[in-house]
Amino acid sequence: MGRSRTEGAAGVRERILAAACALFAEQGYDATSVQQVVDRAGVTKGGLYHYFGAKEDLLVEMYRTVFGERLAALDRILEQGRDPEWTLRAIIDDIVVGTAAMMTESAAVSRELAHMDSARTQRLQADWRRYQEAVRALIRDAQAAGVFAAVASPELVSWSIFGVTTTLHTWFRPDGPKRAEQIAHELADLVLTGLKSRP
Missing domain, CATH: 1.10.10.60 (Homeodomain-like)
Structure with a gap:
């Protein structure tokens, strides 16, 4: 059998x-x-x-698996209502560690997004836009309140984070010199140091 x-x-x-x-x-x-x-x-x-x-349905389901977990984690983090620095650090930690834990899936999705038909993936693209905007809104509000320095636009700050995390599968190795948690900590330190409000 x-x-x-x-x-x-x-x-x-x-x-x-x-x-x-x-x-x-x-x-x-x-x-x-x-x-x-x-x-x-x-x-x-x-x-x-x-x-x-169809074969494309396999790719769509991979995207749902990879990104669905990150979107759910983002919502859980934001729901805690913590201060912007803690919140942004938690988001960076989740996206780095979560992506590293799903390296094969992340590699497949990142490499093959261009093959996704727009009609099939409209909802997935909307979820990704919601994720980006939530991170940018956090940064934007903190800058408006003087908690974060307005040294760069929320869009540029967010892409400095996403640029690292969306390419993680191309350079991170689980048996490499640094664990995913260490990379997340260093990336968060880099971003938050740049956003530190000056007196």
Whole structure:
């Protein structure tokens, strides 16, 4: 009896996603065929199409998995109503550590976003815009209150954070000299030192 009959629907679906994710990260979306995905996952094409209508659906689901966790964490952090410095540090920590914990998925999504059809991903893009705007609003409000220095626009400050985190998969190594938590701490120190309000 094959694994697809014994592990349950959720297990089969996750196995298909894991296989697609690894292949997209290794060789790219265009170079990966549906047949390669089903071979690695150990299922039939019919099994794959039972859960995913097209190859692109695999990429969309990866995006939901990677970004959904970050968006939920952002909401939890903001709901605490803490001071801007603590809040921004917590956001940076979550996005660095969370991205590092999902390196394969993050690599696949970051490399292949251009392949996502706009009609299928309109909601995902709206979520990403909401994430960006929430971070910028935090910075903007803190600057207006004099808590953060207005040394740079909220847009530029946010992109200094996102520029590091969206490319993390290209240079971070789990067995490297620094843990993700250390990188998050240093990045937060760098950003917050630049935003420190001067008397």
